[in-house]
Amino acid sequence: MPITAEHAGRSYPATQPYRVSREAIAEFAHAVGDTTAGPDQDPAIASPTFAMVLAARAWEALFGDPELDLALVRTVHADQRFDWRRPIREGDELTATLRIDKVRTRGLTDMVTIGVQIDAQGGETVVTASSTLLHTRTEQDPA
C-alpha cells in the first residue's frame, strides 16, 4: 500500500543519540568551505547545515517504512528549510524525530512534506527541519 494523504501525522521513533565530535565538525566545515564555524572555538561550533547529517538519519525510518513504498532512488529533494535555536556544537548528543506533515499525489508523483526535530540530551530542541520530497510511484501503485 503506497503513501497517501492519510499518512500525514505519522511519526517515527527518535534516532539513536549521535554524539557530535570535533573531528566531524572539522570535516564538514572543510567540505562546505566554511571558514567561520569549526574546530577553532571551544566547544567547536558546527556549520549550520551540519543539521542535515542528523535529519538524514531520521529519513531512514521513512524510506524503510514498508507501508509507504517509498524509494530513495525515485525521490528528488525539492526544498529544504532549517530553523536553529542555537548552533549545534561539539559534545551535543542529538536525536532526530521525523513526522510526515503532508502528502499530495498527482498521477505518479507524491509530494511529501516531512518535518524533523533535532533534540539534544535533556530534550532541548536545537534545530527543526522541513523538507519537500518529490517521489515517483511505480506504475503498479497508481493513485
Added chain:
Amino acid sequence: MSTRALQPGDQFGPTTVTVTRETLIEYAAASGDHNPIHWSDRQARALGLDGVIAHGMWTMGRALSVVTDWLGDSSVVSGYFVRFTKPVPVPDDDRGTEVVFSGVVSAADDDLVTITVNATCGDDKVLGAAKVEVRR
C-alpha cells in the same frame, strides 16, 4: 560585516566556487550522503541524469558559507530555506564546475536580517527562493 550594521540593499559576491569530484567525495564522507548519483556516472544516467551531479545539500551549505564568511560568524544564522531548482553537473575532470554565489539584504528589523541568496551555474539558477535569516 557585523549583523548589527546590515541594511537592506547591502550586497555580497559574486563569489565563484569550483566544485570537482573531489569536493563531492569530501562532502559524501562528511555528510554521510553516499547516494551514487553523486559519484557514479553510470548510476546517475540510469536515473535519467546526464551524469554525476553535486549534492543539493552541498550547494545549500556552500552558499551559506559564502554568507557566513561575509558576516564573519555562523552562530548568528537562525533560519535558511532553499528550493533545489537545477542540478549542478560535475564532470570527472580537473576543471570542475563553477557555481557563482551572490546575495543582498532584502529585509531587516531590530532582531532579524533576511538575506536573499543567488546561486547560478552557467545560465542555470541552481537554488531558488533562497533566503538566510540571521540574528542581529
